[in-house]
Amino acid sequence: MKISTKGRYALRLMLDLATYNTGEPVSIKDISKRQDISEKYLEQIIAILNKAGFVRSIRGAQGGYMLKKAPSEYTVGMILRQTEGDLAPVSCVGADSEECERRSQCVTVRIYEQLNNAINGVVDHITLADMMEWQAEKVEQYVI
Amino acid sequence: MKISTKGRYALRLMLDLATYNTGEPVSIKDISKRQDISEKYLEQIIAILNKAGFVRSIRGAQGGYMLKKAPSEYTVGMILRQTEGDLAPVSCVGADSEECERRSQCVTVRIYEQLNNAINGVVDHITLADMMEWQAEKVEQYVI
């Protein structure tokens, strides 16, 4: 029941892009330094986000990445699902649920449905914009 | 973010013990047949539940296992935590949370705390007794 580094890094990566959104592309190297995550691993993760259409890539020197849409348009759920796959706690519930021959007699599935709803309820209503606000609040704490 | 077979089987195992709680010990062999789970794997899982004090074991011929307490005394969370470990979605939140040097600057942790609360809110409220009721409802559906 753990979220892997891939998903966690993807969140930090997207938040980094949202934070350093100046109009200039942000390079993997810069993100790597700020977030202290291997460049090569970040490349792999951002490739997923790129294919999903979440970021725009600019190749060549002075290249990098930018968010395609506003931070408020990206939920945590969207990002985690791309990198982690379906967030349902078992394969027999959720969006791409698989068949199970025990289904008709199975009562535990009700637990998993409730869990699935609870998880989605959290991740589908937090956006990158929310996370940016949290960051701003953190800074205030130090300033005051 | 998946619950492993070990945890899922543990739930079915405990529910089976709750359902067939006649005063006589229930053998692994019987549970194995009813739940269609390997005897040997069940032995391993119930060993965990036994060490946790959730079941009482009676050795020797005609032996088996019984719940130590009433079904309403066992939450899904108790059972899953024994078999799956802490249910927190990352190691830096929850009961046995580990240190992280990025903690002070990290905002994603707020997501994980909310997730953790949501997950616990579900699993700590459902008991074996609830699951037995769900089973009874299922039977009614067929009878009517």
Place this chain on the structure above:
DNA sequence: GTAAATCATACACATTTACTATGAATAGGG
């Protein structure tokens, strides 16, 4: 005494995780 059961470990194999490595393709600046 024997068969039926639990108990304790060790082993095995597949999958997933978390990266690292290699090199090709692209493009800006001199």
Place this chain on the structure above:
DNA sequence: CCCTATTCATAGTAAATGTGTATGATTTAC
């Protein structure tokens, strides 16, 4: 046009985890 900084694509790899099997010892009802 060349050099360098970057993304892009794919393969490899070591460790951990998941999902069981296998072997055999121990206990106890009959």
